[in-house]
Amino acid sequence: MASREPLKQKYLPLRELTLNSRPLVKRAIQFSCDGDLAVAADDSVHVFVPEFPDLTRRRKRIAEGGDPESSDEETNEQQGRYNPETFRTQYSEGSKHMPVSFPPLDPRINKELFDAEGMPFPYDKTSATPKSQRGGDGNDDQEEGEEAEDGDEADEVDGDGEDEYEDDEDDSSVDDDPAGGGARLGSNQPYGAGSGPITSVGSSMNHVVKISWSPSELGVNRRPILGILTGAGTLAMYGDGDMAANVLGSANGYMLQRRELASWLVLWGVGERMMVPGQSPAYSEYIRTFAWAQEIGPGQALLATLNDAKEIAIISVQTVVSVEEVAEKEKPAGGPVEKTVWHVRELARFKAEGPHLPVSIMDPDYVPCGTSFGLSFGPWLEDEGGRTCVVAYLDQNYVGFRKLRINKPWNRGQLPTLQMEDKDAHGQCVHLTTDGFVEFEQGLFHKGVMVGCRGIISTGWHAVPFEVFLTGGAPVEVEKHKTSACGTTYNLQHCENPIIDMVVHPPSDPARPTPAPLYTLVRLSATPTTPNWYETNIPDALDADPNSPYFQWARTIKQKLEILVPADMYQKRAYGADDSDSDEESDDGDLMEDHMEDDEGINYMGEGLTPIDATTGGDAVKEVKVVPEVHPHRFRFHGLTLSPGGGASAVLVSAHSTQHPERGGWHTQRSQVLFGYQPRRVSDRLRDLSIDDTNLNFSLMSSLTTEGNLFEYLYGGGPQVPGVHYPLSSDPRHAHVAQIFAPVVANQKCEVCGAAINQRMVEDDLIGCEKGHFFGICALSGLAVQKPGMTRSCGTCGFKTMRPEILLQKVPENIKDRVKGIIGRGSCMACSGKFLN
Incomplete structure (x- = not known):
């Protein structure tokens, strides 16, 4: 039997990435539910998509009863190409770098949201007519303008439209009465939002403030979308559009096709000059932070936004996918016919104010308080009548938990019935600095008949655990008081290294929960003199397991911080610096060397200065200088994130010199x-932790996507994935689908010669007619794929199936409804993975 070691090289290794940018805020890196990685920069965002291995041959060997790991031919073939451990790594390709801060977004990207709700668009259509519709010297431009008259201009979201659109001379840019009498605002309303002295006039830097992935199954092909908040108070949603994107071929023979993010665009936005149905156009909101609720169902999600007036808005976000039937004479292979309609509507709004009385800025005890990360949703508690959760918000030295509930049923495309309590279900007074946040544990705990959730509060300096019950109890009302009454005015625990990011690990054994949530946090600066840059409550985290996934990067940074080099070598040779700075640093080294040579007959031992007699018996002895050693490296953290299942982690850092100030402009910024x-x-890394002896049980409420499970198998120590590593031949869905399409498969004809298709080439997985015309096979229906562009590929298992509109054309009328029900699931029938666009 062949050795199995070479087969491990089929998977791309997970190695460090170097970026030519550096973020201005913390919490600047996030994994999505599918293993996509988003990294924020100063005015842009990097998005990386993973590449999954092609295990088609493995599944075929398993189906034939063979050993899935004993293919000498495949092993030799793979080794003959090249060793991927040396040349290619995960996330090395398939990335997208998006400028998101400028030019400002055009408010008309939200026009389709109002059209979907049947509501008039707040901005006047005639205030921005395309130039091509105003006449010109070419008829082609006029025709194109007429075709785009129905709102296609809303898709042009890369700019503010100044080059393409002009204001009508007879239209006012801003109406005098925007909220009354059906009057509508002009789309070129001046920039600026909120009531702040800077943001209200549009003078913000408009840098990236926060990024956050939506839950699974919300966007096109059930993929998540990415919310990006900028300093101008604008929250924009980025994701796949309906337009077809080029699918990149696999870079080698054992990887699947790669996703390309060319179809990504701005789907819609909230804040600043943009608004969604249900919001008043009389006030231009400045969004300070936002948060996604945890997964609810396919195409359904809740979004919470907080503005500078301390108002939290709960927004319903839904997608409805319609499959349009196309006439036979039309050729749908040239483009997608599926259309994704976004339904976004504000449901409720409440004031997020704590019990602490405001303090005058002239008061000696006044401390500024604010955060761009002060919203977070807890896990859902589902029962027969609906589902309940809490949304946590931060105010001045106060963390509030407001309970909300969605009643069942919530039919897709309809507004949910949302119930929200008038008072907080729980509140906690704690000293907060700027940029505090709350992290929930992904699960529910049970104490007797009570069910609740728990997590960690990052006060900015310290990690504080909390518990909130979702069942039982009444809302609490705390009387107004000063922070001095609850002892939260000052930080009584001394700390000078603020928390940058924190993650709460999922429980390894829900039946044996730990007394407190397991967390890991990183602080702003990691230097040889700041040992608290890394903190966790997992016992012996750095030394217990050399393969521990959470701490490989911590061990790497720790080793670099311990490096010592002689000071004169570091100064003269510009140790660890770029060549561009070598001349300046060499001058610094000469100055240091001259200063050390001022006192003759003195031997410098280490860092202490010990004078030693340089003469013995009248004979001069030449002294040997031992210069002090310095630590050349220090690091700054910008974010920490966990993979979908918590088995892998990623941290964003930037390296700095301990001896020299940074030189250069924005082009010299680097991060890793x-x-x-x-x-x-x-x-089994957390099996042997101490267990609380109280009546405490724990249950996980969320499941991973197929992509998330495969990512955890590759890098998180997870198990093999059904439908990807081995076929699901026993799944009753497959037999049901085969019965539906069996009559169509038996009666299909060759479109080249008209002969019956009844030949099969098993080795090449082809089907054809008696005259030798062979085609590929649809993995869902078994039909022959007789034209190019008729199929879509699963990005996880690689199975190719016909597009929905093609299948509907090929089946008779009496089974079209059943086929629509199968297609409506929108996921791969083999592994429940997501399709490529």
């Missing part, structure tokens, strides 16, 4: 993404 992962095995 460091990863932590574990071998491909089931992890």
Whole structure:
């Protein structure tokens, strides 16, 4: 039997990434539910998509009863190409760098939201007519303008439209009465939002403030979308559009096709000059922060936004996918016919104010308080009548938990019935600095008949655990008081290194929960003199397991911080610096050397200065100088994130010199993404932790996507994935689908010669007619794919199936409704993965 070691090289290694940018805020890196990685920069965002291995041959060997790991031919073929461990790594390709801060977004990107709700668009259509519709010297431009008259201009979201649109001379840019009498605002309303002295006039830097992935199954092909908040108070949603994107071929023979993010665009936005149905156009909102609720169902989600007036808005976000039937004479292979309609509507709004009385800025005890990360949703508690959760918000030295509930049923495309309590279900007074946040544990705990959730509060300096019950109890009302009454005016625990990011690890054994949530946090600066830059409550985190996924990057940074080099070598040779700065640093080294040579007959031992007699018996002895050693490296953290299942981690850092100030402009900014992962095995790293003896049980409420499960198998020590590593031949859905399409498969004809298709080439997985015309096979229906562009590929298992509109054309009328029900699931029938666009 061949050795199995070479087969491990089929998977791309997870190695560090170097970015030519650096963020201005913390919490600047996030994994999505599918393993996509988003990294924020100063005015842009990097998005990386993973590449998954092609295990088609493995599944075929399993189906034939063979050993899935004993293919000498495949092993030799793969080794003959090249060793991927040396040349290619995960996330090395398939990335997208998006400028998101300028030019400002055009408010008309939200026009389709109002059209979907049947509401008039707040901005006047005639205030921005395309130039091509105003006449010109070419008829072609006029025709194109007429075709785009129905609102296609809303898709042009890369700019503010100044080059393409002009204001009508007879239209006012801003109406005098925007909220009354059906009057509508002009789309070129002046920039600026909120009531702040800077943001209200549009003078913000408009840098990236926060990024956050939506839950799974919300966007096109059930993929998540990315919310990006900028300093101008604008929250924009980025994701796949309906337009077809080029699917990149696999870079080698054992990887699947790669996703290309060319179809990404701004789907819609909230804040500043943009608004969604249900919001008043009389006030231009400045969004300070936002948060996604945890997964609810396919195409359904809740979004919470907080403005500078301390108002939290709960917004319903839904997608409805319609499959349009196309006439036979038309050729749908040239483009997609599926259309995704976004339904976004504000449901409720409440004031997020704590019990603490305001303090005058002239008061000696006044401390500024604010955060761009002060919203967070807890896990859902589902029962027969609906589902309940809490939304946590931060105010001045106060963390409030407001309970909300969605009643069942919530039919897709309809507004949910939302119930929200008038008072907080729980409140906690704690000293907060700027940029505090709350992280929930992904699960529910049970104490007797009570069910609740728990997590960690980052006060900016310290990690404080909390518990909130979702069942039982009444809302609490705390009387107004000063922070001196609850002892939260000052930070009584001394700390000078603020928390940058924190993650709460999922429980490894829900039946044996730990007394408190397991967390890991990183602080702003990691230097040889700041040992608290890394903190966790997992016992012996750095030394217990050398393969621990959370701490490989911490061990790497720790080793670099311990490096010592002689000071004169570091100064003269510009140790660890770029060549462009070598001349200046050499001058600094000469100055230091001259200063050390001022006192003759003195031997410098280490960092202490010990005078030693340089003469013995009248004979001069030449002294030997031992210069002090310095630590050349220090690091600054910008974010920490966990993979979908918590088995792998990533941290965003930037390296700095300890001896020299930074030189250069924006083009010299660099940052690195460091990863932590574990071998491909089931992890047992947290099995032996101490267990609380109280009546406490724990249950996880969320499940991973197929993409998330595969990512955890590759880098998080997770198990093999059904439908990807081995076929699901026993799944009753497959037999049901085969019965539906069996009559159509038996009666299909060759479109080249008209002969019956009844030949099969098993080795090449082809089907054809008696005259030798062979085609590929649809993995869903078994029909022959007789034209190019008729199929779509699963991005996880690689199966190719016909597009929905093609299948509907090929089946008779009596089974079209059943086929629509199968297609409506929108996921791969083999592994429940997501399709490529």
